[in-house]
Amino acid sequence: MNAFRRFTMGILSGNPKDEPMHYGEVYGTWAALLGAKGLLASHQTILNHAGDVDLKKIIEETIDQGKQEIKQLEEVLKENGVGLPPAPPDRPNACLDDIPVGARYQDQEIAAALSTEIAAGLVACSKMIGECIREDLAMMYSQMHSQKAALGAKILRLNKEKGWLVPPPLHKNKGEDC
Numbered sequence: 001m002n003a004f005r006r007f008t009m010g011i012l013s014g015n016p017k018d019e020p021m022h023y024g025e026v027y028g029t030w031a032a033l034l035g036a037k038g039l040l041a042s043h044q045t046i047l048n049h050a051g052d053v054d055l056k057k058i059i060e061e062t063i064d065q066g067k068q069e070i071k072q073l074e075e076v077l078k079e080n081g082v083g084l085p086p087a088p089p090d091r092p093n094a095c096l097d098d099i100p101v102g103a104r105y106q107d108q109e110i111a112a113a114l115s116t117e118i119a120a121g122l123v124a125c126s127k128m129i130g131e132c133i134r135e136d137l138a139m140m141y142s143q144m145h146s147q148k149a150a151l152g153a154k155i156l157r158l159n160k161e162k163g164w165l166v167p168p169p170l171h172k173n174k175g176e177d178c
Helices: 003-013 023-049 051-077 109-133 135-162
Strands: none
Touching: 023 051, 023 109, 051 109, 051 135, 109 135
């Protein structure tokens, strides 16, 4: 057995939590934490702008999910001796009627932004799953991916039910009757 194989088998065997993170895992996890902290503040803000009760429930779910992700990501980085990125302060609650109508995000705009954020989160989680060599980290990102996918399905359903979905041009086969 060559020296490199003996070296990697010694480091990369046993309990994954005892294995060091590689630079991509460190940076990806740190960047994910920075993004999750920023999105948490953003979601707390848009919760103040939302008027639709069903949309508010989904925003509250994104906030809860974000807090859970932040806790997991911070724990991983702390266990591996990596400094944590800064977090913006929590946003205060505000009354929707106190926000001037022209300065207020509309429910349809909020729902579209959430859909876009969830889609980007799915891609980011998939990227990290593919880059991880530590099984525990890959599983953590797989779990986050599944939770985001479930949330994405809820917001898609809400967008359809409320008539907020703006579909792209629909393809029609040439063989179909006009």
